[in-house]
Amino acid sequence: MNEYNPERIFDTNNDQVHYKYENSVYNIKYNNGSEHALLNTEHEAPFVHFETLDRIEGIKHGFSTRLGGVSTGDFTTLNLSFVRGDEEDAVKENYERILSAMGMQDTDLAFSDQVHDTLVHRITKEDVDKDNRFTRKLVGIDGLITNEPGITLITSYADCVPLYFVDPVKKAIGLSHSGWKGTVNKIGKKTVEAMAKEFGSDPEDIIAVIGPSICFDCYEVSEDVATAFMGNFTNEITSKILYNKGNGKYQLDLWLVNKYILMEAGLKEQNITNSNLCTCCNHSLLFSHRASGGKRGNLAAFMCLK
Numbered sequence: 001m002n003e004y005n006p007e008r009i010f011d012t013n014n015d016q017v018h019y020k021y022e023n024s025v026y027n028i029k030y031n032n033g034s035e036h037a038l039l040n041t042e043h044e045a046p047f048v049h050f051e052t053l054d055r056i057e058g059i060k061h062g063f064s065t066r067l068g069g070v071s072t073g074d075f076t077t078l079n080l081s082f083v084r085g086d087e088e089d090a091v092k093e094n095y096e097r098i099l100s101a102m103g104m105q106d107t108d109l110a111f112s113d114q115v116h117d118t119l120v121h122r123i124t125k126e127d128v129d130k131d132n133r134f135t136r137k138l139v140g141i142d143g144l145i146t147n148e149p150g151i152t153l154i155t156s157y158a159d160c161v162p163l164y165f166v167d168p169v170k171k172a173i174g175l176s177h178s179g180w181k182g183t184v185n186k187i188g189k190k191t192v193e194a195m196a197k198e199f200g201s202d203p204e205d206i207i208a209v210i211g212p213s214i215c216f217d218c219y220e221v222s223e224d225v226a227t228a229f230m231g232n233f234t235n236e237i238t239s240k241i242l243y244n245k246g247n248g249k250y251q252l253d254l255w256l257v258n259k260y261i262l263m264e265a266g267l268k269e270q271n272i273t274n275s276n277l278c279t280c281c282n283h284s285l286l287f288s289h290r291a292s293g294g295k296r297g298n299l300a301a302f303m304c305l306k
Helices: 088-102 180-184 187-199 223-232 235-241 254-264
Strands: 038-040 047-049 059-064 109-111 120-122 143-146 152-157 161-167 172-178 207-210 220-222 242-246 249-252 272-274 299-305
Touching: 047 088, 059 088, 059 161, 088 299, 120 187, 143 152, 143 187, 152 161, 152 172, 161 187, 161 254, 161 299, 172 180, 172 187, 172 299, 180 187, 180 223, 180 254, 187 254, 207 254, 220 223, 223 235, 223 242, 223 249, 235 242, 235 254, 254 272
Parallel strands: 109 152, 120 143, 207 272
Antiparallel strands: 038 047, 047 059, 059 299, 143 172, 152 299, 161 172, 161 207, 220 249, 242 249
């Protein structure tokens, strides 16, 4: 990984996106095929998208990058956080640009209020504010689901795992933020359960994408984090997602454990796709808390029903 420089931005004409296709220690492939996230550079604000979801009719989706915005300094250039010290007008302009690039309405926006918990909320028109579009009306919510067309679900990231859910049968979608705490407490499974309860979704019909986030090689954790996973998962799973480096340090594979969580929730393995895109390895393209030492902006996941 190259040394982090907040003003060193990915060059779409010359730089290459770096993908990780398997766990480097245990040689476990994340996807059965070679599918990975794609970078759309056709618009002012480039964005990441996933072929798995492109093939589903009736939805729009995307994941932002650092490119194409107006923010400066640590927030260069497309920061989507209002609470990290950036200029409010700059963040609003960044939202306008990325929503336009993805072809989404800029009125009915539903934001998570992330606290690294596992609460999932069903979004309706009551949860959006057309007059104050960027107002966050929810409190303490890391997962969003809806079956109402026209509402754009938005969750925020800078290394944590974005989970995308689409039920093409019941015409429902979900987005959940899964950091290590959300992952150890299985927010992915709880999102599937919420979709089943609210919309009658059959887990076997749900298509899921594990979005851009920190990879196994870049994610060192302390012993207390590793112990939490050992307490919530079987030895068979922890032997594949944790690597003990000694001195109380471990490498943790959030991508692989989230796949196992979704399979435990009833999703078919072939319906789960990993983006293979690490935020930390690609820190000139994507904001990374780990790479930047916390001096960074936010990325966001977006999805809506047409």
